[in-house]
Structures are given as structure tokens and as C-alpha cells.
Amino acid sequence: MLNTSARLLELLSLLQIRRDWTSVALAGRLGVSTRTVRADIGRLRSLGYPVDARPGVSGGYRLAAGSAMPPLLLDDDEAVAVAVGLGSLAVGRAGIEETALTALAKLEHVLPAHLRPRVAAVREATSTVPALEPPLDLSALGSVAAAIRGxxxxxxxxxxxxxxxxxxxxxxxxxxxxxxxxxxxxxxxxxxxxxxxxxxxxxxxxxxxxxxxxxxxxxxxxxRFVVARVSKAAWTYRARLLVHASAADFAAKVMPIPVEIEAIDASSCRAEVGADDPDRLALWVAQLDVDIEVIDGDELVVAFERLATRFRMAARRRSSLPMKGDVEG
Structure with a gap:
């Protein structure tokens, strides 16, 4: 059986995972009696954690938003800074977006009411460099994450x-x-x-x-499932290629894009690729650093010719410029 301190931390963690718990369910998870659960709930409340209780057979416990921050060793300014920082990470591209999102959901769940306008004010007063897409609504993202977690x-x-x-x-x-x-x-x-x-x-x-x-x-x-659904749903143009590389090597180059690949032998394969237009597909294939032939897809052939012409023109213009250090006259 866990000691009292460890059990309180485990109880707090359980209350953060789900919205509602019965005393019987908590007792089962902690390996204690319902009487001990009630006593531990009282200890959490004495520490400042707002735990609501609903009486009756179908009653239970819920971690609620409080009038004061629980003892997380954070003052008001630090709590606001953490919430805003986690919000920025949640919509960034740092590789820890989901971790930041779950942490933000836990923090906002117990954030005092008087601090929430400050967090909202910082978000509303902050400008970012415009992206191609509108900013994501963090409240919607948080609601989805909370439903998944619970x-x-x-x-x-x-x-x-x-x-x-x-x-x-x-x-x-x-x-x-x-x-x-x-x-x-x-x-x-x-x-x-x-x-x-x-x-x-x-x-x-x-x-x-x-x-x-x-x-x-x-x-x-x-x-894989999400990428496949999203990618193929957006394809308005498809083509088939003969690839002069093994199926395994080509698959490694195109991951995580869902490309259908059929092995021919140890050094070649066939692949079906797609994009929203042939020119974009031609540019993407050119970046794979592998020799290919177009089996089916006349529009892709024309797109490759346009791309080749553009590249030759760019190289020709560069070669006509005077080299650094050349002296005219």
C-alpha cells in the first residue's frame, strides 16, 4: 500500500485524468477503503485543492476550478506565464506540442477565476507573424484533448x-x-x-x-492512418512512376506520405503518387533524389518539362553574370 504522501499524489493524478470519480472506483484504484478516500479528499482540500463532492449512490468527486491556486509553488505572475507559454508551445512546431497541450489542460482546469482574464488578455494582446492559416482556437484544442484524456x-x-x-x-x-x-x-x-x-x-x-x-x-x-486520409483526400491529380530504386529505399524517402509502392526487383519499383496539381507533384518528386520515369501521367511529363526549362534558364542566367573578383574594362 502506498504511504499517505504518495497516495495523495496518486489521488490527485486520478482526479486530473477524469472529470468524475466515485469513492468506490477511487478506493479500487488506490487499494484502500472508501473511508480512507474520504479522509484523503479532506487532506487535498486542506492543501488548497478544490475537490467537489456529489452525495448519493451515483455521487462522486470532481476536481474543480478553485478560488486560489493549489500549492504548486507558483505565484499569480508565474501561473500566467506558464499558461501563456504552454499555449504558445501547443500551437508551435517544437516537437512537444501534445505534451504542452495536456499540461495546459491540467493547469487551466484549476486556474483561479481571477487569473483567467489575465491569460486571455495576454493572448489577445500578442501578435504573431501571419501564417498561411488562421491561428488555432486553443479552447477548442483543449476541449478535444480533455475529452481524449477522460x-x-x-x-x-x-x-x-x-x-x-x-x-x-x-x-x-x-x-x-x-x-x-x-x-x-x-x-x-x-x-x-x-x-x-x-x-x-x-x-x-x-x-x-x-x-x-x-x-x-x-x-x-x-x-499513418491520419496522414493517409488527409493526403489522399487532397489529391486531385495522380500519376504512376517507374522508380530506379528498391521499394524499401523509396519508401524511406517518401515517409510519411502514403505512397502505394510495388516492388519489381532489388533495384526498381512502381509507385502511385499524387498532389493537388502536376507542377507541385513534379517539384516534390524532383526533391527525392532518385531517378524515375513517368509510366502514366502526361500532365506530370509536361510539368517536368516546365520545371527543367526553368532550371536551365536559372543556370544560364547565373553563368552569364561576372564572377566575383572579375574586373570590367
Whole structure:
């Protein structure tokens, strides 16, 4: 059995993972009696952690937002700085976006009411270099992350590419950050199948409070599935290539883009590729540093010719310039 201090930390962690816990469920997870759970809840409250209790058979405990910061050794200014910093990391490209997001969700869950306007004010008063896409709504991202962490069904309005919004009911599985967007992999309850949603097109509704048993999917499979759905859905042009490299070597070059590859022999393979236009596809293939022939795709051949002409022109103009150190006269 855990000692009192370790048990309190474990209890606090459990309260942060889910919205509601019954005393019986907490007792089972901690390996103690419900009487000990009640005593430990009282200890957390004495330390400043706001734990609400609901009486009755279906009652339980919930970690609520408090009137003061719990003893995290942070003053008000430090708490605001941490919240704003985590928010910046959550929409950045530092490789720790999801970790920052879960930490932000935990912090904002217990952030005192008088500090929330300060955090919002800093966000609203901060300008960033304009990107190709509008900034992501952190509240929407946080709501999705909280539903995933708590295994809670998620309802939201989803704006489709055509502009129409429709209601969706899902069991959220995982967030995937790729390029300028965040994507949600979720089980769509109305379609009885996996779906991928762009978070910036989602408007989460009020929490449902309905729990579900998460489906087990390997992290690598989640990423492959999302990338495949997102990439192929955006392809408006496709072509088939003969690649003068082994299937394994070519697959390593194109990861994580979902390209269908068929091995021919140890030094060649066939591949189906695609993009939203032939010129962009030609430029991407040229960057792979591998010899290819176009089997099917006349528009791609023309795009390669345009690209070759542009490259030759650029090289010719460069060669006509005087070299550094040349003296005219």
C-alpha cells in the first residue's frame, strides 16, 4: 500500500485524468477503503485543492476550478506565464506540442477565476507573424484533448470544406499535429467508422459526461492512418512512376506520405503518387533524389518539362553574370 504522501499524489493524478470519480472506483484504484478516500479528499482540500463532492449512490468527486491556486509553488505572475507559454508551445512546431497541450489542460482546469482574464488578455494582446492559416482556437484544442484524456464522448459542429456545418458525435481517440494543422482521429458514432477531423473546423459542444472504452491503436498506426486520409483526400491529380530504386529505399524517402509502392526487383519499383496539381507533384518528386520515369501521367511529363526549362534558364542566367573578383574594362 502506498504511504499517505504518495497516495495523495496518486489521488490527485486520478482526479486530473477524469472529470468524475466515485469513492468506490477511487478506493479500487488506490487499494484502500472508501473511508480512507474520504479522509484523503479532506487532506487535498486542506492543501488548497478544490475537490467537489456529489452525495448519493451515483455521487462522486470532481476536481474543480478553485478560488486560489493549489500549492504548486507558483505565484499569480508565474501561473500566467506558464499558461501563456504552454499555449504558445501547443500551437508551435517544437516537437512537444501534445505534451504542452495536456499540461495546459491540467493547469487551466484549476486556474483561479481571477487569473483567467489575465491569460486571455495576454493572448489577445500578442501578435504573431501571419501564417498561411488562421491561428488555432486553443479552447477548442483543449476541449478535444480533455475529452481524449477522460475517455469522454465528444459532440461538436464540423464545418465541411463547402462551408456547411453539421453536428458530429464521436469517441475521440488521438490528436495528430501535421504541418499547419491539428487533426482528430475519432470513431464516428453515426457512421460507425473511423473519421479524421481538422480541429480548426470544429466547434465543441458542452461536455457529454458519457464515458467510452478507448480502442487500442498503436501510435505509428494512428499517424499513418491520419496522414493517409488527409493526403489522399487532397489529391486531385495522380500519376504512376517507374522508380530506379528498391521499394524499401523509396519508401524511406517518401515517409510519411502514403505512397502505394510495388516492388519489381532489388533495384526498381512502381509507385502511385499524387498532389493537388502536376507542377507541385513534379517539384516534390524532383526533391527525392532518385531517378524515375513517368509510366502514366502526361500532365506530370509536361510539368517536368516546365520545371527543367526553368532550371536551365536559372543556370544560364547565373553563368552569364561576372564572377566575383572579375574586373570590367
Amino acid at each position: 475517455h469522454e464522448r465528444l459532440r461538436f459542429g464540423y464545418t465541411k470544406p463547402g462551408g456547411a456545418e453539421e453536428p458530429r458525435r464521436t469517441e475521440p481517440q488521438r490528436l495528430v499535429s501535421w504541418g499547419p494543422f491539428w487533426y482528430l482521429l475519432a470513431w464516428d458514432l453515426d457512421r460507425d467508422d473511423w473519421r479524421v477531423f481538422r480541429v480548426d473546423r470544429m466547434v465543441p459542444r458542452a461536455p457529454t459526461g458519457v464515458r467510452f472504452r478507448a480502442r487500442v491503436i498503436a501510435e505509428a498506426d494512428v499517424v
